[in-house]
Amino acid sequence: MMLDAGMIDGFLxxxxxxxxxxLLAALGEMLAERGxxxxxGIEGAMLAGALAAAVGAxxxxxxxxxxxSAVAGLALALVFALVAIGAKADQIISGTATTLLAVGLTGxxxxxxxxxAGAGLSLPTLAPVRxxxxxxxxxxxxxxxxxxxxxYLALVAVPLCWWFLFRTRTGLALRAVGESPEHARAAGVNxxxxxxxxxxxxxxxxxxxxxxxxxxxxxxxxxxxxxxxxFIAIAIVVLGRWHPVGVLGAALLFGAAxxxxxxxxxxxxxxxxxxxxxxPYVLTLLLLAxxxxxxxxxxxxxxxAE
Amino acid sequence: MKRQVASFGAxxxxxxxFFAASGHDPVAALGAMYRGAFGSWYAFTxxxxxRAIPLMLIALGFTVxxxxxxxxxxxxxxxxxxxxxxxxxxxxxxxxxTIAAIPLVLAVAFGAGALWVAVPAWLRLxxxxxxxxxxxxxxxxxxxLVSFMVQGPLQESQHIYPQSDQLPLSARLPVLPGxxxxxxxxxxxxxxxxxxxxxxxxxxxFELRAVGRGPIAARVTGGLPVQRxxxxxxxxxxxxxxxxxxxxxxxxxxxxxxxxxxxxxFTAIAVALLARQSPVGIIASAILFGALEAGAGAMQRxxxxxxxxxxxxxxxxxxxxxxxxTFSVRRRNVVTA
Numbered sequence: 001m002m003l004d005a006g007m008i009d010g011f012l013x014x015x016x017x018x019x020x021x022x023l024l025a026a027l028g029e030m031l032a033e034r035g036x037x038x039x040x041g042i043e044g045a046m047l048a049g050a051l052a053a054a055v056g057a058x059x060x061x062x063x064x065x066x067x068x069s070a071v072a073g074l075a076l077a078l079v080f081a082l083v084a085i086g087a088k089a090d091q092i093i094s095g096t097a098t099t100l101l102a103v104g105l106t107g108x109x110x111x112x113x114x115x116x117a118g119a120g121l122s123l124p125t126l127a128p129v130r131x132x133x134x135x136x137x138x139x140x141x142x143x144x145x146x147x148x149x150x151x152y153l154a155l156v157a158v159p160l161c162w163w164f165l166f167r168t169r170t171g172l173a174l175r176a177v178g179e180s181p182e183h184a185r186a187a188g189v190n191x192x193x194x195x196x197x198x199x200x201x202x203x204x205x206x207x208x209x210x211x212x213x214x215x216x217x218x219x220x221x222x223x224x225x226x227x228x229x230x231f232i233a234i235a236i237v238v239l240g241r242w243h244p245v246g247v248l249g250a251a252l253l254f255g256a257a258x259x260x261x262x263x264x265x266x267x268x269x270x271x272x273x274x275x276x277x278x279x280p281y282v283l284t285l286l287l288l289a290x291x292x293x294x295x296x297x298x299x300x301x302x303x304x305a306e
Numbered sequence: 307m308k309r310q311v312a313s314f315g316a317x318x319x320x321x322x323x324f325f326a327a328s329g330h331d332p333v334a335a336l337g338a339m340y341r342g343a344f345g346s347w348y349a350f351t352x353x354x355x356x357r358a359i360p361l362m363l364i365a366l367g368f369t370v371x372x373x374x375x376x377x378x379x380x381x382x383x384x385x386x387x388x389x390x391x392x393x394x395x396x397x398x399x400x401x402x403x404t405i406a407a408i409p410l411v412l413a414v415a416f417g418a419g420a421l422w423v424a425v426p427a428w429l430r431l432x433x434x435x436x437x438x439x440x441x442x443x444x445x446x447x448x449x450x451l452v453s454f455m456v457q458g459p460l461q462e463s464q465h466i467y468p469q470s471d472q473l474p475l476s477a478r479l480p481v482l483p484g485x486x487x488x489x490x491x492x493x494x495x496x497x498x499x500x501x502x503x504x505x506x507x508x509x510x511x512f513e514l515r516a517v518g519r520g521p522i523a524a525r526v527t528g529g530l531p532v533q534r535x536x537x538x539x540x541x542x543x544x545x546x547x548x549x550x551x552x553x554x555x556x557x558x559x560x561x562x563x564x565x566x567x568x569x570x571x572f573t574a575i576a577v578a579l580l581a582r583q584s585p586v587g588i589i590a591s592a593i594l595f596g597a598l599e600a601g602a603g604a605m606q607r608x609x610x611x612x613x614x615x616x617x618x619x620x621x622x623x624x625x626x627x628x629x630x631x632t633f634s635v636r637r638r639n640v641v642t643a
Contacts, residue, residue: 231442274453
């Protein structure tokens with residue numbers, strides 16, 4: 001079978017859909033890392049967001065679910081922040097513990113909330129919102145203008161993050177903390193408060209990412225359903241060179257690698273599907289090796305401020 | 307020692323509170339857990355100790371890395387690399403004498419674990435890529451590789467189920483009669499003693515510690531090849547996790563299938579942290595966490611509490627250890643200043 005326009009439309013739309021939660025989580029992680037905090041707990045925050053979205057949607061509708069997901073992600077980030085920034089414990093290990101905590105909590109609470117039968121597919125979800133005229137533009141129309149509201153949210157967050165980081169005093173202060181908490185402090189910046197703030201906002205983003213997964217993609221919750229997407233978001237931040245536009249590009253790349261799998265299936269190519277599952281990870285390793293030489297991480301990454 | 311007991315106690319206490327809050331009877335749940343882990347000789351050997359074996363091996367590896375300042379959080383992936391390799395070689399050894407087949411299976415698994423982590427080690431040496439990210443990413447690649455293997459080259463001969471054929475008897479580890487406890491426990495204990503000896507009594511153990519404590523001082527005043535030592539520690543760390551995968555296939559599952567590990571790679575981090583870099587401490591804390599996992603299964607079976615809840619106890623234990631260490635360091639600093 002040959003490629004036709006409909007398949008390209010479908011491929012681009014699927015790429016953006018898959019990229020949306022990755023983009024949200026990665027933007028949040030980028031904010032934290034710009035402040036010098038590497039949070040491996042966003043995998044857990046995402047998972048907590050996913051469960052909260054399912055519970056919220058089941059009781060109060062899709063929008064309640066979306067709000068609940070952000071709150072849950074923020075709560076998990078607070079646990080991480082208290083240990084890693086408050087007590088200045090190792091960030092990698094604190095993050096791993098936060099994720100384990102979320103795996104245990106969500107797994108058990110899910111059964112308590114929905115019983116062993118699970119939430120099923122009866123949750124209210126966020127339907128695509130079609131933007132008239134623009135959605136009819138070939139190729140990019142369906143990909144960018146016929147998507148659930150969370151996708152628009154994620155796309156709008158890109159310039160907002162850019163504006164915050166590079167055009168506001170607070171953003172400048174945050175970046176200063178990420179380069180050198182000592183110098184930032186000498187300049188009168190409350191470095192610890194900056195790190196706390198960025199980490200909590202990052203957690204809320206990760207929670208929304210989990211909410212997107214449930215409300216706009218899968219339609220239900222399952223134990224460990226984030227399946228490492230939070231960790232991928234961390235790779236995306238590196239790949240996107242800690243810049244909002246770079247992060248957008250890297251997230252789309254990951255989305256496209258996953259969506260490619262659908263295209264190949266539709267074309268009937270007999271390639272083992274595991275190859276596509278692996279592709280984004282290998283790609284990241286290759287790009288990390290090739291690109292990381294020319295880009296600098298925030299100098300104080302991993303170091304809690306005094 | 308007191309601090310470790312308190313940390314683990316905090317983990318159990320939070321778990322109990324969580325049970326109570328989510329509508330389960332904490333006494334019944336923890337009781338079922340205890341019986342599942344220590345209630346009988348069979349439960350202790352075949353539940354607790356069998357689960358402690360991979361935890362012990364992976365945690366020993368993690369500790370070797372940690373001593374040199376390297377965080378290998380890819381134990382899960384290296385475990386699978388070892389499991390794949392052990393299955394592959396084990397299936398070819400039908401006619402071999404056991405005395406030759408078992409060492410060969412384990413050696414291949416050991417090598418496969420080292421090979422799997424060689425990529426992050428090389429990326430770190432050559433390009434300065436953080437091993438935290440690269441080892442983490444390779445976990446997902448390893449899981450996909452297992453999935454491919456059991457539906458492709460290593461699928462059982464009927465081509466129905468996503469798993470491999472069973473290993474021939476000659477490639478299986480001997481079992482303690484009346485239990486499921488296998489030779490792996492002796493291997494894990496032996497490795498703990500070996501790591502203890504290397505840390506305590508050899509030059510290389512001293513050098514690794516110097517690199518981990520102060521890489522710049524180690525290079526400038528000690529003249530040590532810091533990056534090479536760190537990469538070597540990473541390789542050893544992966545090899546131990548690979549060995550754990552081989553031991554699991556040779557002693558427990560006798561076959562390769564997906565989800566062979568219930569997250570051993572991550573639990574082992576908690577094991578190593580609780581033991582605070584002591585190889586002998588790892589023996590004790592691996593048995594403790596093995597008991598937790600064995601007990602979790604019994605808890606789900608007998609009282610209907612989801613087994614996954616034990617991750618709460620693991621997470622709280624890690625956090626308690628971190629907090630205890632941070633605050634004690636701060637206190638010491640105040641005293642010396």
